[in-house]
Amino acid sequence: MAFALRGVTAKASGRTAGARSSGRTLTVRVQAYGMKAEYIWADGNEGKPEKGMIFNEMRSKTKCFEAPLGLDASEYPDWSFDGSSTGQAEGNNSDCILRPVRVVTDPIRGAPHVLVMCEVFAPDGKPHSTNTRAKLREIIDDKVTAEDCWYGFEQEYTMLAKTSGHIYGWPAGGFPAPQGPFYCGVGAESAFGRPLAEAHMEACMKAGLVISGINAEVMPGQWEYQIGPVGPLALGDEVMLSRWLLHRLGEDFGIVSTFNPKPVRTGDWNGTGAHTNFSTKGMRVPGGMKVIEEAVEKLSKTHIEHITQYGIGNEARLTGKHETCDINTFKHGVADRGSSIRIPLPVMLKGYGYLEDRRPAANVDPYTVARLLIKTVLKG
Numbered sequence: 001m002a003f004a005l006r007g008v009t010a011k012a013s014g015r016t017a018g019a020r021s022s023g024r025t026l027t028v029r030v031q032a033y034g035m036k037a038e039y040i041w042a043d044g045n046e047g048k049p050e051k052g053m054i055f056n057e058m059r060s061k062t063k064c065f066e067a068p069l070g071l072d073a074s075e076y077p078d079w080s081f082d083g084s085s086t087g088q089a090e091g092n093n094s095d096c097i098l099r100p101v102r103v104v105t106d107p108i109r110g111a112p113h114v115l116v117m118c119e120v121f122a123p124d125g126k127p128h129s130t131n132t133r134a135k136l137r138e139i140i141d142d143k144v145t146a147e148d149c150w151y152g153f154e155q156e157y158t159m160l161a162k163t164s165g166h167i168y169g170w171p172a173g174g175f176p177a178p179q180g181p182f183y184c185g186v187g188a189e190s191a192f193g194r195p196l197a198e199a200h201m202e203a204c205m206k207a208g209l210v211i212s213g214i215n216a217e218v219m220p221g222q223w224e225y226q227i228g229p230v231g232p233l234a235l236g237d238e239v240m241l242s243r244w245l246l247h248r249l250g251e252d253f254g255i256v257s258t259f260n261p262k263p264v265r266t267g268d269w270n271g272t273g274a275h276t277n278f279s280t281k282g283m284r285v286p287g288g289m290k291v292i293e294e295a296v297e298k299l300s301k302t303h304i305e306h307i308t309q310y311g312i313g314n315e316a317r318l319t320g321k322h323e324t325c326d327i328n329t330f331k332h333g334v335a336d337r338g339s340s341i342r343i344p345l346p347v348m349l350k351g352y353g354y355l356e357d358r359r360p361a362a363n364v365d366p367y368t369v370a371r372l373l374i375k376t377v378l379k380g
């Protein structure tokens with residue numbers, strides 16, 4: 001099938017009118033107040049550690065429409081951007097295509113304005129090499145759909161003060177008290193940056209994302225929110241949209257959020273991960289423990305394939321300390337936070353439920369984690 005750009009399906013409602021200005025007659029378009037759509041995509045820097053550590057990979061630009069279009073992504077036209085400025089194209093053939101795939105209400109601008117998650121296509125109409133969502137789409141056949149995979153993604157992040165680049169709330173030029181009181185802590189001495197974490201949760205809920213909670217993390221200035229349980233494509237889209245919201249709100253708070261897997265590399269400080277909880281239909285019914293055990297067995301055989309795609313810089317985080325398993329070892333266990341795959345205690349007690357893949361780093365591509373779990377567990 002030939003590649004065709006998707007066009008605007010909404011009816012244009014602009015009028016034209018003559019206007020006099022400095023002796024010349026100009027034709028201007030009089031536009032009723034319409035809708036702002038923020039087209040959002042991931043850039044090409046994820047694969048480049050020197051960029052991926054410091055800058056986030058989210059990009060966006062605003063498209064104005066004369067009338068609101070609603071929340072159906074197929075109603076939205078394709079758009080293009082300069083891929084040579086995002087690490088996605090060479091300067092001499094630089095146009096990349098944005099194709100809307102998921103639309104939610106923009107919680108910052110308010111309804112009817114929207115956020116539009118997009119896939120990126122190359123000029124030849126094929127999915128761009130950075131379009132990991134397309135790779136996930138391709139692996140979801142009828143058999144996978146029938147298994148009704150659920151994901152719960154624990155997105156950890158670390159706040160940095162915009163002006164200094166220092167961990168948010170840490171004393172200038174120094175360190176806070178040793179880790180211990182901060183995880184799920186409360187009080188000005190324990191919780192640094194809660195106003196942003198709260199505003200972010202509120203924004204995710206207003207956007208209609210399936211956010212299931214937040215908590216202060218082990219290292220002060222580090223936080224977590226959870227997306228899920230949702231299906232594979234929704235997982236990727238909602239994690240990307242929630243990341244965009246976090247960075248966007250950070251502009252207002254003067255706080256940079258980083259997904260660097262190990263933001264503080266000297267001393268006794270936890271890294272930043274993205275535990276991915278996963279279940280298939282068979283795991284969620286009585287007798288499911290057997291299905292979970294079979295999945296763990298398969299995961300033990302594809303450790304290297306997963307670990308090489310679970311986030312740049314993850315080797316600094318997966319040391320075997322700080323509630324991680326060493327990157328070169330595959331271990332599983334019930335309630336074991338030093339394992340690669342953990343079976344939560346309530347799941348063990350009930351005899352069915354889900355497993356937790358503790359290996360992904362905070363900067364992992366959520367579409368890639370979703371795809372690899374399907375590939376190993378359902379296709380392995």
Ligand code: ADP
Nearest residue numbers: 150151152153212226227228229277278279354
């Ligand atoms: P932890 O105890 O590791 O900190 P959290 O409570 O932070 O766990 O996160 C658990 C995540 O798992 C939540 O996002 C939750 O929605 C999700 N979850 C719960 N049940 C399932 C399931 N059956 N399949 C997949 N994910 C699930």
Ligand code: MN
Nearest residue numbers: 061080081082
């Ligand atoms: Mn331009």
Ligand code: MN
Nearest residue numbers: 154224226275
């Ligand atoms: Mn958690």
Ligand code: MN
Nearest residue numbers: 154156217224
């Ligand atoms: Mn956590």
Ligand code: MN
Nearest residue numbers: 154275356358
């Ligand atoms: Mn966890």
